[in-house]
Amino acid sequence: MSCGRDGDLGGPTEKCGVVGASLAGRDAARPLYYSLYALQHRGQESAGIVTHDGFQQHDHVSMGLVGDAFTEADIDGLKGSAGIGHVRYPTAGSVDKSCAQPFTVSFKSGSLALSHNGNLVNSDEIRDELAGKGHAFTSDGDTEVIAHDLARNLLEEDLVRAVKRTMNRIHGSYSLAIMHDETVLGVRDPEGNRPLVIGEVEDGYVIASESSAIDTIDGELVRDVRPGELVVLRPDGEGYDTYQLVERDRPAHCFFEHVYFARPDSVIDDNLVYEVRRELGRKLWEESGIESDVVMPVPDSGRAFASGYAEAAQEDGSNVEFAEGLMKNRYVGRTFIMPTQDERERAVRLKLNPIKSTVEGRTVTIIDDSIVRGTTSTQLVRLLKDCGAEEVHMRIGAPPIIAPCYMGINMATREELIASDKSVEEIREAISADSLAYLSKEAIADALSVSQSDLCLGCVTGEYPYDIDDEETDRDVTRPVIDGASD
Numbered sequence: 001m002s003c004g005r006d007g008d009l010g011g012p013t014e015k016c017g018v019v020g021a022s023l024a025g026r027d028a029a030r031p032l033y034y035s036l037y038a039l040q041h042r043g044q045e046s047a048g049i050v051t052h053d054g055f056q057q058h059d060h061v062s063m064g065l066v067g068d069a070f071t072e073a074d075i076d077g078l079k080g081s082a083g084i085g086h087v088r089y090p091t092a093g094s095v096d097k098s099c100a101q102p103f104t105v106s107f108k109s110g111s112l113a114l115s116h117n118g119n120l121v122n123s124d125e126i127r128d129e130l131a132g133k134g135h136a137f138t139s140d141g142d143t144e145v146i147a148h149d150l151a152r153n154l155l156e157e158d159l160v161r162a163v164k165r166t167m168n169r170i171h172g173s174y175s176l177a178i179m180h181d182e183t184v185l186g187v188r189d190p191e192g193n194r195p196l197v198i199g200e201v202e203d204g205y206v207i208a209s210e211s212s213a214i215d216t217i218d219g220e221l222v223r224d225v226r227p228g229e230l231v232v233l234r235p236d237g238e239g240y241d242t243y244q245l246v247e248r249d250r251p252a253h254c255f256f257e258h259v260y261f262a263r264p265d266s267v268i269d270d271n272l273v274y275e276v277r278r279e280l281g282r283k284l285w286e287e288s289g290i291e292s293d294v295v296m297p298v299p300d301s302g303r304a305f306a307s308g309y310a311e312a313a314q315e316d317g318s319n320v321e322f323a324e325g326l327m328k329n330r331y332v333g334r335t336f337i338m339p340t341q342d343e344r345e346r347a348v349r350l351k352l353n354p355i356k357s358t359v360e361g362r363t364v365t366i367i368d369d370s371i372v373r374g375t376t377s378t379q380l381v382r383l384l385k386d387c388g389a390e391e392v393h394m395r396i397g398a399p400p401i402i403a404p405c406y407m408g409i410n411m412a413t414r415e416e417l418i419a420s421d422k423s424v425e426e427i428r429e430a431i432s433a434d435s436l437a438y439l440s441k442e443a444i445a446d447a448l449s450v451s452q453s454d455l456c457l458g459c460v461t462g463e464y465p466y467d468i469d470d471e472e473t474d475r476d477v478t479r480p481v482i483d484g485a486s487d
Contacts, residue, residue, distance in 0.1 A: 016043045016086060016116065018176065019085045020032075021084075022234065027051065028078075033085070038213040040065065043088040043089035046064065047061070047087050048100055049070070052083065052181055054182050056111075058080060059104055082179060082182045103143045104147075110154075114179075116174055120172035122479055123145045126149055159232070163187060167189075167228070169482065184207070185230060185233070186230070188225040199214030199219040201220075204233070205234075205240050228246035252454070252455065258273055259444075277308065278305070281309035284397055288395060291363075292362075296324065298368040300328065326355075364389045364392050366380060367396075368394070374418035374431055392434055394435070395436075400427070401460060402460060403471075407466075418430065461474065
């Protein structure tokens, strides 16, 4: 299910994280639990694990953070060497337990559990069709739509053909961790929009949204799941089989995974995220570097960018100092209540506090990954000038966000996006910075060593790799016609 709501500093928020494991001779629940901890940054609304012991399914799903959602007794009760897990931050579906995942279904062909990262753009059409055929839905999320469609296809096809049939009907972004009885599957959408990787542990194999989850359980990254590929983990950790079910001429990898969402220590599509961000920072200096006394990141998202920016500046002979001049209060959570305008304006000061000696009487460049509404940037510039900064320059490690994301990331509406109707100079004036510059789309593609045409750049171009109502596309794409299952 698509996941992400605006955080307390107004930036784009996380999506979801999925994980699956098939092990030999031990329960999968505890490794899944640790993996979800490693993916906590991708969702803080709910967490869940479903396992299968060869005879029956066991599940525990709860609202809240991973550490709050499970007790020791909960983990001990999740028997079985195969299982899947999920952390969620919703953008599609309600914020309640009915949409928490993994989603489970029992039907004539066995039991089914499904975890989803991404967002379908045709879920309503499929839901209406299935409801007309007697399917009863318990949530308003798109994950349940996938589960019901797959369950129906499993009544008529073997596992691989059933998955392919569902993939040919759903349209949008998705990485799925599925468990059919004790068999764990991983599926990545044909455009490869959302990340998914395969890992190996001592006694089996895992799939996960990010490689950092595999590292956490002492595993080794095998490779990325390819766009349109199905990975079937054999029971008891004996290996895995792969099937290329759907082919596309070109992928549409989400560039924002590398810019913001993924953990810096994760490897996604053969790129270490931390090094990509440092390279983006270097390119930011090349494109729009400005002399200042100090360069500092907005923690934590701007740290790697600022490191690369400062290094490139120093290599060019600049005397700029890299400093952690903004200290983050990690105990102010996303749920902090700010009922009045005065309190909302105080939110940044509660979250971030400048080191006065670092900025007073100096020219400062602050680096961040994005500007969404502009509220946080405005408050940061004011905060630094109030602390004595002579000039405040802002550099952004991504192009301006001019359009919403429909692929499972909350980028706000066009009306709320400051760049949707303002030029860079107008945004600079609005946030009261002495200068402002964004990174180019060309620099993003260069840093990832891919063509721009192989990326999803919808939020910065307004053109999408999927057929979305009332939006432009960046390729020849047609939404599936939902009038019954198609092969």
